[in-house]
Amino acid sequence: MSAEVARRRRGLRTGWTTGTCASAAAKAATMSLLGGHTPDEVEVGLPSGQRVRFAVLDRGPGRAAVVKDAGDDPDCTDGAELTAEVDWLTGTGPATELVGGPGVGTVTLPGLGLPVGAPAINPVPRRMILAALGEVTDRPLRVTISVPGGEAMAERTSNSRLGIVGGISILGTTGIVRPFSTAAYRASVVQQIDVAAAQGLRAVVLATGSRSERTARRELPQLPPVCFVEVGDFTGIALRRAAGAGITQVCFVGMVGKIAKLAAGVMMTHFHRSQVDGELLATIAAEVGAPGAIVRAATATGTARHFYEVCEAEGSSAPLELLCRRAKESCEAHAGGRLAVEVLMVDFDGSRVVARA
Secondary structure: OOOOOOOOOOEEEEHHHHHHHHHHHHHHHHHHHHHOOOOOEEEOOOOOOOOEEOEEEEEEOEEEEEEOOOOOOOOOOOOEEEEEEEOOOOOOOOOOOEEEEEEOEEEEOOOOOOOOOOOOEEEHHHHHHHHHHHHHOOOOOEEEOOOHHHHOOOOOOOOHHHHHOEOEEEEEOOOOOOOOHHHHHHHHHHHHHHHHOOOOEEEEEOOOOHHHHHHHHHHHHOOOOEEEEEEOOOHHHHHHHHHHHHOOEEEEEEOOOHHHHHHHOOEEOOOOOOOOHHHHHHHHHOOOOOOOHHHHHHHHHHHHHHHHHHHHOOOHHHHHHHHHHHHHHHHHHOOOOOOOEEEEEOOOOOOOOEEEE
């Protein structure tokens, strides 16, 4: 199969993970070390057994690079040059050694499944790299993986809060990047919670996005950065993982739309997958004796934002506070009663908390 990314049924191109590209670069560099010539192309295997072929950039004896193509995924490492430099390993034992070079992060906190001080090369990419090398030689090697510009790329990831410093992670479980992958985001949420739990922390903050997180950091300055997790739409998964990891307290911070869905028991809050329950909003407004304008706003447009704006215009926070209480109850029930949950509703600028429970 060509390394040109195959098209998906819906027309979006898949791409290749940093792990796949690193394994191809490492194999090409080893072929260069063995034969004195860097191949123009190299073939490697994916965890599924599928074989894929990549164009190779010659970077000198024992050194080669492969350019990552992320397909149609908005990946900050798209176009990165995954570079491998290899040399024979002597006098230190039979095992090949993987080293992180410039642009590859270093693990500084437990909870990632990698030793502290190790390069951020995840287990599946490690196996892929070693398998690719095994197709060329059985002699032990010292393999240095580097990514020019990787430190700047890492600034656009969650690496710093995970304790990965100095560059990107070499990632991938299938070897393939799926466009707009929810699986990747979900995995990141789980990983962030695991890292917080591994520090012995028992409280995390689940923010739906960057604006919500900014408010949360102002409200909870005593918590270390590792406690703040951008969950996006994966609140349910985050709650279950937190409960399973030994976390006991969760603060959810978000805007009215997400909180309205949580109040209705909807834990996957993406707008394509669920709608705001206007009848629930109307019931809540009536329950607290809100003005008629607020009750009518609940079902007037099908958006929680309109309901929120009318509450603000009427100077009535009681419906928003009850909405937060209902969301709190739903979250605690979803976690099986193993978490104490606080809910903070922020405004649409992310500048202030407007209700809490």
